[in-house]
Amino acid sequence: MKDKYDCIVVGAGPAGSMAAWVLAKNKHKVLLLEKHKEVGLPLCCAEAVSFRGLSICEQVNPAWIRSKIEKIALCPPSGKELKVSYSSAGLVLDRKIFDRDLALRAESSGAELKVNAQAVGLINNNRGEICGIRMKKDGRESEYQTKIVIAADGIESMVGRWAGIDNALKLEGVDSAYQYLLKADPLDQECIEFHLGTKIAPGGYAWVFPKGKGLANVGLAITPSLGNNIKAKELLDFFVMKRFKNFSVVEWMTGGVPAFSRRSQLVKGNILLTGDAARLVDSLSGAGIANALLSGKIAGQVASEYLVNGGNSPDFLKKYEEEFLKIKGRELRFYSYCRKIYLKMRDEDFEEVIQFLKEYLKDEDSTRLTPIQTLKAILRSNPKLLLLLRHLVW
Amino acid sequence: MKKLSLKMDLCGECGGCVAVCAFESLDLESQGLRIKEELCTLCNDCVVFCPSGALEITDKE
Numbered sequence: 001m002k003d004k005y006d007c008i009v010v011g012a013g014p015a016g017s018m019a020a021w022v023l024a025k026n027k028h029k030v031l032l033l034e035k036h037k038e039v040g041l042p043l044c045c046a047e048a049v050s051f052r053g054l055s056i057c058e059q060v061n062p063a064w065i066r067s068k069i070e071k072i073a074l075c076p077p078s079g080k081e082l083k084v085s086y087s088s089a090g091l092v093l094d095r096k097i098f099d100r101d102l103a104l105r106a107e108s109s110g111a112e113l114k115v116n117a118q119a120v121g122l123i124n125n126n127r128g129e130i131c132g133i134r135m136k137k138d139g140r141e142s143e144y145q146t147k148i149v150i151a152a153d154g155i156e157s158m159v160g161r162w163a164g165i166d167n168a169l170k171l172e173g174v175d176s177a178y179q180y181l182l183k184a185d186p187l188d189q190e191c192i193e194f195h196l197g198t199k200i201a202p203g204g205y206a207w208v209f210p211k212g213k214g215l216a217n218v219g220l221a222i223t224p225s226l227g228n229n230i231k232a233k234e235l236l237d238f239f240v241m242k243r244f245k246n247f248s249v250v251e252w253m254t255g256g257v258p259a260f261s262r263r264s265q266l267v268k269g270n271i272l273l274t275g276d277a278a279r280l281v282d283s284l285s286g287a288g289i290a291n292a293l294l295s296g297k298i299a300g301q302v303a304s305e306y307l308v309n310g311g312n313s314p315d316f317l318k319k320y321e322e323e324f325l326k327i328k329g330r331e332l333r334f335y336s337y338c339r340k341i342y343l344k345m346r347d348e349d350f351e352e353v354i355q356f357l358k359e360y361l362k363d364e365d366s367t368r369l370t371p372i373q374t375l376k377a378i379l380r381s382n383p384k385l386l387l388l389l390r391h392l393v394w
Numbered sequence: 395m396k397k398l399s400l401k402m403d404l405c406g407e408c409g410g411c412v413a414v415c416a417f418e419s420l421d422l423e424s425q426g427l428r429i430k431e432e433l434c435t436l437c438n439d440c441v442v443f444c445p446s447g448a449l450e451i452t453d454k455e
Contacts, residue, residue, distance in 0.1 A: 156422050174414060
C-alpha cells in the first residue's frame with residue numbers, strides 16, 4: 001500500500017470537509033477524496049440553512065450567503081396563503097462557493113485534497129478490520145492505508161454498503177426532487193415559499209427560495225411511492241407555469257433526499273458515517289446542511305480523540321454516534337414521526353393546519369417559536385392528524 | 395427481454411437511484427451513472443425514484 005493516513009474522508013461536501021478540517025487542525029494526517037472533478041458540483045441542494053446551522057462552521061464567510069430570509073409563506077392548495085414575518089429565519093447559500101471554501105479550509109489546515117478521486121472499495125486486514133481504501137484516479141487504481149474512514153459520500157454512500165450496513169432506502173423513505181435556478185417574476189426576495197397539497201407535490205412540497213438578483217431556487221420534491229409514476233420534474237414544470245408570469249431557466253438539478261429513520265446507523269467498527277451518508281436529514285423539511293456540518297464536526301473530534309489515545313479500541317468511536325444523537329436524536333426522531341403524519345395528510349388537512357396557524361401566530365411572537373414548538377402546537381390543536389397514524393405499526 | 399436503460403442527458407447525477415437500489419446494480423462514478431446489468435433485477439425502484447425520468451425499462455435490442 002502506498003501512503004499511510006490517520007483518517008481518509010470520502011466525499012468533500014460540507015460533512016466531509018468539516019471532518020477533514022477538524023482532524024487537520026489537530027495535526028492528524030488526513031486525505032480528503034472527492035470523486036467529481038470539482039468540489040461543489042454537481043449541485044443537488046435547495047441551499048437553505050438556519051443561522052444556527054451555519055454557525056457550526058465557526059468562521060462564516062459572507063460570500064457564502066446569497067440571501068437572508070425575512071418571511072415565510074405557506075400556501076395550501078386553495079391558495080389562501082399564510083405569510084409570517086420571521087426575521088433571521090435563515091439563509092440561502094451559494095453551495096458552489098460554500099463547498100469549495102470548506103474544502104479549501106481543510107486543505108489550508110493540512111488535509112490533503114484529491115479531486116477526480118473515487119473510492120472504489122475498502123481493504124480488510126487479516127483480523128477482518130478495515131485498514132485501507134482502494135481509490136481510482138485518472139483511470140488508475142491505488143491503495144491507501146488508514147486507521148479510520150469517515151464516509152461523507154452522500155446519499156449513495158457506497159462506503160456504508162461496503163462496510164456491510166444495510167442502508168438501501170425504501171421508496172417511502174426518500175424524496176425525489178427536481179429544481180430549477182430561475183430568473184423569475186414575480187418574486188419576493190425576502191420570502192421563502194412552501195406550496196403544499198397532494199396534487200401539487202404528493203408526500204412533499206414545492207419551494208421558492210430566493211437567491212438575490214431576481215434569481216431563485218424553485219424546486220419540488222415528492223415521496224416516490226405516492227407519486228403514481230408522475231415525475232417531480234413534470235409536477236415542477238406545471239407549478240412553475242402557474243406560479244410565475246415570466247421565467248428563464250438558468251440551471252436544473254435533480255436530488256434525492258434520504259429521510260432519517262430509526263435504522264440510520266452512524267458507526268461501524270472504524271467507519272464513521274456523516275451527513276446524507278448517515279441519513280441525517282430532517283425527514284419533514286428535507287433540510288440536511290446543518291446536520292451534515294454537525295455530524296462532520298463531531299466525527300472529526302471523536303476520530304481525533306481516538307487517534308490521540310492510541311490504545312483505545314474501535315468501540316471508542318461509538319462516542320460519535322452517542323454525542324451526535326444526544327444533540328440531534330430527539331429532533332430527528334420527532335421529524336421522522338411528523339413525516340409519517342404528513343404522508344397521510346389530505347388537502348383539507350393542509351387547509352385546516354394553515355387556518356390554525358393563522359390564528360395561532362396572531363397571539364404568538366413567531367420569531368420566538370422554533371419549528372418543533374409550532375409543529376407540537378399543530379398536533380395538539382388537531383388530534384385528528386394523530387388519528388391518521390392509527391393504522392401504522394410502530 | 396428487458397433491460398434498464400439511462401437517458402444520459404436527463405440524468406442530474408444526484409445518486410438517489412443508487413441509494414434505493416437494493417442490489418448494488420447502479421454506481422455513480424466520476425464520469426456519471428453506470429448500470430451493472432448483470433446485477434439488475436428490473437425491480438423498477440430506481441425508475442420510480444428518478445426525478446427526471448432518466449431511467450426506464452426498455453426492450454433489449
